Amino acid sequence: MLLLREINPDVRKMKVSEQEILERRAVEIRVEIEQGIAKPYKELIDVSSGNPQGMGIRPLTFVRQVLATCLYPSLMHDDSLPLDVRQRAQRLLGECEGGSLGSYPAIYGIKQVRHTISAFITRRDGFASDPDNIAITSGSQHALMLLLKLLVKGEGSQQTGVLTPVPCYRSFNKALVAQGAVSVPYYLCEEQDWTVQIQELRRALHAARGHCNPMVLYVINPGNPSGHVQSKASIEEVIRFAAEEGLFLLADEVYQSCVFGDDSEFHSYKKVLSEMGPPFSSNMELASFHSISKGFMGECGLRCGYVEMVNLDPLVMHYAHTLFSTNASAPVPGQITLDVMTNPPQPGEPSYALYAQEVQSIRSAIMNNVQRILDVVSGLPGMTCQPIKGGIFAFLRLHLSQAAMKHAKEKELDPDLLYSLRLLEETGLCVAPGCELRQKKGTHHIRICLATPQDTMEDVLQRLKSFHLRFIKEFP
């Protein structure tokens, strides 16, 4: 029998995460509720991950009508479906071999969908995007994995290091371990709204040299979990730093449509790079990621995203292509959804009004939730939150007492994991503990997803508030 010591050591380094302890308990609690075991709440609410439709956000009608028609083309004759739905389905089916969604798509994704994406980027940035630089994958995380696979190599002090923000959502850190990369943490400055600071990037880089070979800089903008949206000036600084240090930039921009602050605007790394002109625009290597799971689509279950790769050496690009081709193509329903996301119904088209209204309604719900959580937190002792300018998360800081810390130590749990487990147990609310997303030593947080219907958020806030007040009373 294959023994544990015989498996790939990189896989063995992957540890059971703190959140999995919570997740397992959440699963158990759901079962207990089904079995009729009495709880002080009727149902569990899980805001630990970004899963909008799982939380009750409804999918966009146009997306689903197009998908249904593509999958079951008899609907093409159903007059109750808007004309632009049927036209879109017809066009997209025409782009599938054999006229069917069930045929293998081209390796980098359906050609015309890649063209739609590149036209979207060109409109967004005001600079041309080359469809040949775009690869459609089974989600942005899958694309990130493949880029890491391409870039990561070596052992010991030659092992590729990846500068990674702290805090950062957990699956990225897991992916680094799985690919055998060294995570080089750089700390976002919580006190200054979670900004990226160049001196901190420099500190992290210099501290890492000698231990590993830092070659890659990973940024998330808008931030997850931070909720920060980078200014154009900040992006320029980051690009200059990466250029000076010869780093490959991985820009996770999956929340680009979710920017809420009045004074905030999304600037893509590609756009800023292009505006900076040569040598940056011609030399800086950048991969930017986007996804149908995030933003207003929230189609996490369809598993699709894309990456645009800029300024890669053609020989490296060739191997990127080879690597992507081995990892099979992205699911076609997701590709159809990408087409809609990057080319939504336009004014004058039959589905425009409903589409715009549904997007606005989701946007309003998230903005309302942002305001509500900030309001509630500002009234709570022992809890603070930086402004939330974008993304779909609130990352709340817990200011825990010495008594609470001592109790956590006795229980051998990270203090925010203890807090989260108690919160789950007592109120049925499941959040992500900060220890899972990494944080500055001595600080404690919880992350809450804000892409929920407004009434759900009220329920979330009530549970959080009542628990928090009890908790700080218990550990004064």
Next chain:
Amino acid sequence: MLLLREINPDVRKMKVSEQEILERRAVEIRVEIEQGIAKPYKELIDVSSGNPQGMGIRPLTFVRQVLATCLYPSLMHDDSLPLDVRQRAQRLLGECEGGSLGSYPAIYGIKQVRHTISAFITRRDGFASDPDNIAITSGSQHALMLLLKLLVKGEGSQQTGVLTPVPCYRSFNKALVAQGAVSVPYYLCEEQDWTVQIQELRRALHAARGHCNPMVLYVINPGNPSGHVQSKASIEEVIRFAAEEGLFLLADEVYQSCVFGDDSEFHSYKKVLSEMGPPFSSNMELASFHSISKGFMGECGLRCGYVEMVNLDPLVMHYAHTLFSTNASAPVPGQITLDVMTNPPQPGEPSYALYAQEVQSIRSAIMNNVQRILDVVSGLPGMTCQPIKGGIFAFLRLHLSQAAMKHAKEKELDPDLLYSLRLLEETGLCVAPGCELRQKKGTHHIRICLATPQDTMEDVLQRLKSFHLRFIKEFP
């Protein structure tokens, strides 16, 4: 700029395949036809890969009706859809968080779908299958990749070796390279209908020891491209061999529903293992793969499959779970299709008759194509084919003349690649050359997919026949 020499050396080892030369030319020819450039044929026919719907095989109505209803639940009220479609959709939506296909499914796949699959395996084998051993992934290839990632490690003589059949479809060999495994070829015996021979497995294993650390045995049954279906006795022999040598068995059984020979029957490795009793049934580590892309579903575009892992050490299983969890969950439309594939409409249910008729019609088309290609080949000089008992491919042997070989040498091309390029250029028929799938030295083959409508196959055979006769006349 990142130079080629700086990327992951395992990725650099991935070479452009022969078939990509063909594929690129096929893409060009399609464009040339669109541009109106005169060709001796109206359209290109690509039978180089297993892409049934791309070839014109129609999807199963029930599958697509269920998918459309799940994606656009307003159809739940559409009386023109059969009741069992709407009931199935209702049940499956109830198994998705938030009642939506757009929510993240559980990591190993939707729990109830995993139960459906395990019930299917239990019925198929007559032995219990544990749903906890089943993981749903983005296709069987993805599951294979993850298993390889778990198993492969080491450098030099300690690098994990994987016993791999020759011939074998190409993406498996690419995956081995990408994971840093050593491919240890064992040759199937063409003269004896492509059977697996134990003395050949033993030869391959012993030849590899010292060069690498052979730990894994990969089998494909029914065979791709061989068309062979293993007998129960043969599977028993393979299991005994793997047990003696301490090998981990990876059984690719994606064509299990496609068995055509009168005297052939599909036996799963799991079933044979179970029948053999202890110590085999209790100790032999086996991972068996299945997919919605193959067989009568042919839903390649929906990207979904599953793996059943048997007799893994619980600690190893734990890391398999962690690894799978990092690689995100499978697309939900594919999971819905898996549910239908493993639990199709039953007699008495409204959709049964149509479903059964559609499956039968695809089955008849493939069986007819098998018979037709064997008939045509038997009448052609310089071409032979072993009996085709299962799968969806014919692997035709080319007996080329010295003149043809000399010509290929001058052109610096593998002889069957030269043959395939000429076949493509002159008749618009795209096949897979044997050099791409590996073959015994000095032998030459082409692979043709048989999952096509019957009239397409007639066209394929006509193009093949006329070209082949010209070719052997040109190189007598």
